[in-house]
Amino acid sequence: MRVLILSRNPALYSTNSLAVAARRKGHHVRILDHVNCDLIVDNHKNIVLYNGEHIKGYDVVIPRIGTSVTSYGSMVVRHFESMGIFSTLSSDALLKTRDKLSCLQILSNAYLPVPKTAITNNYYSFSNIVRYVGKFPVIIKLLQGTHGLGVIKADNYKISESIMEAFFKTKQKVLLQEFISESAGEDVRAFVVGNKVVAAMMRKAKPGEFRSNLHRGATSKKLQLTDEEENVALKAAKTMGLNIAGVDILRSSRGPLIMEVNASPGLEGIETTTKVNIAKEIIEFTERSYKKSSEVE
Numbered sequence: 079m080r081v082l083i084l085s086r087n088p089a090l091y092s093t094n095s096l097a098v099a100a101r102r103k104g105h106h107v108r109i110l111d112h113v114n115c116d117l118i119v120d121n122h123k124n125i126v127l128y129n130g131e132h133i134k135g136y137d138v139v140i141p142r143i144g145t146s147v148t149s150y151g152s153m154v155v156r157h158f159e160s161m162g163i164f165s166t167l168s169s170d171a172l173l174k175t176r177d178k179l180s181c182l183q184i185l186s187n188a189y190l191p192v193p194k195t196a197i198t199n200n201y202y203s204f205s206n207i208v209r210y211v212g213k214f215p216v217i218i219k220l221l222q223g224t225h226g227l228g229v230i231k232a233d234n235y236k237i238s239e240s241i242m243e244a245f246f247k248t249k250q251k252v253l254l255q256e257f258i259s260e261s262a263g264e265d266v267r268a269f270v271v272g273n274k275v276v277a278a279m280m281r282k283a284k285p286g287e288f289r290s291n292l293h294r295g296a297t298s299k300k301l302q303l304t305d306e307e308e309n310v311a312l313k314a315a316k317t318m319g320l321n322i323a324g325v326d327i328l329r330s331s332r333g334p335l336i337m338e339v340n341a342s343p344g345l346e347g348i349e350t351t352t353k354v355n356i357a358k359e360i361i362e363f364t365e366r367s368y369k370k371s372s373e374v375e
């Protein structure tokens with residue numbers, strides 16, 4: 079196969095692992111920075127230009143799109159799709175998952191368990207939505223945050239009101255969410271490739287911290303998922319239209335709750351923790367999908 083990886087930086091762990099895994103299997107690999115792809119729309123002859131070069135002859139695209147460039151990244155992915163090239167991540171699924179609210183709305187609609195979450199466009203409605211979310215503390219989070227940045231625990235009404243006030247003042251959209259105290263600073267990351275959970279880990283927040291992001295200093299260990307967690311993770315990825323997904327689950331007293339689904343989940347933390355070669359799993363999945371898509375043609 080001729081493989082295109084879309085990534086801002088070839089030196090990133092995940093990008094490099096995918097390139098190495100693909101080359102090991104004899105595939106030709108090229109890494110393009112999606113931000114520098116120019117897109118020409120022309121009557122069934124759509125073209126991608128890269129520093130003026132016409133990019134052609136590739137079989138599959140593996141997008142690694144960071145949260146800061148979701149919008150342009152999705153345009154680039156859609157362009158490759160329009161050219162009939164199989165992408166491991168669809169532009170639709172990318173857009174659906176990137177906004178935390180849209181992700182939770184879709185999951186909840188599919189009868190998947192999520193924490194109670196609310197949003198308002200009016201500051202004065204805060205008192206109306208807060209009682210639906212439950213007791214204090216509550217979680218306030220940015221709609222498009224990442225690495226735990228912009229996720230705040232507010233201990234009482236007064237503090238949460240002040241935080242909401244500040245976000246409204248700066249025109250930032252935030253979610254209000256019930257705090258799952260039983261999870262005690264731990265969350266579960268299930269890594270889905272195709273129709274399989276290929277690896278799972280438990281992340282534990284550092285002392286004095288409730289956010290279990292590795293970027294916030296959390297520790298991690300390999301985990302055997304319960305059947306219920308595995309089913310929820312697989313159904314969540316499928317519902318969001320993702321072939322490759324990092325599904326984050328909180329263990330609550332009423333069972334697993336899906337906190338978020340990541341469309342470009344990082345490989346470093348989970349490969350290091352579980353010793354599973356996830357890049358290889360992704361390349362093998364890509365090979366199978368490419369084979370299937372060429373048989374259809």
Ligand SMILES: Nc1ncnc2c1ncn2[C@@H]1O[C@H](COP(=O)(O)OP(=O)(O)O)[C@@H](O)[C@H]1O
Nearest residue numbers: 217223224225226227229256257258288289290
């Ligand atoms: N509702 C919640 N209850 C308890 N802990 C939460 C809740 N929401 C988030 N957290 C903690 O904060 C971390 C970051 O939240 P998350 O929504 O995943 O944002 P990000 O996209 O920045 O990772 C989670 O990994 C979890 O440890």
Ligand SMILES: [Mg+2]
Nearest residue numbers: 225226326338
């Ligand atoms: Mg997260």
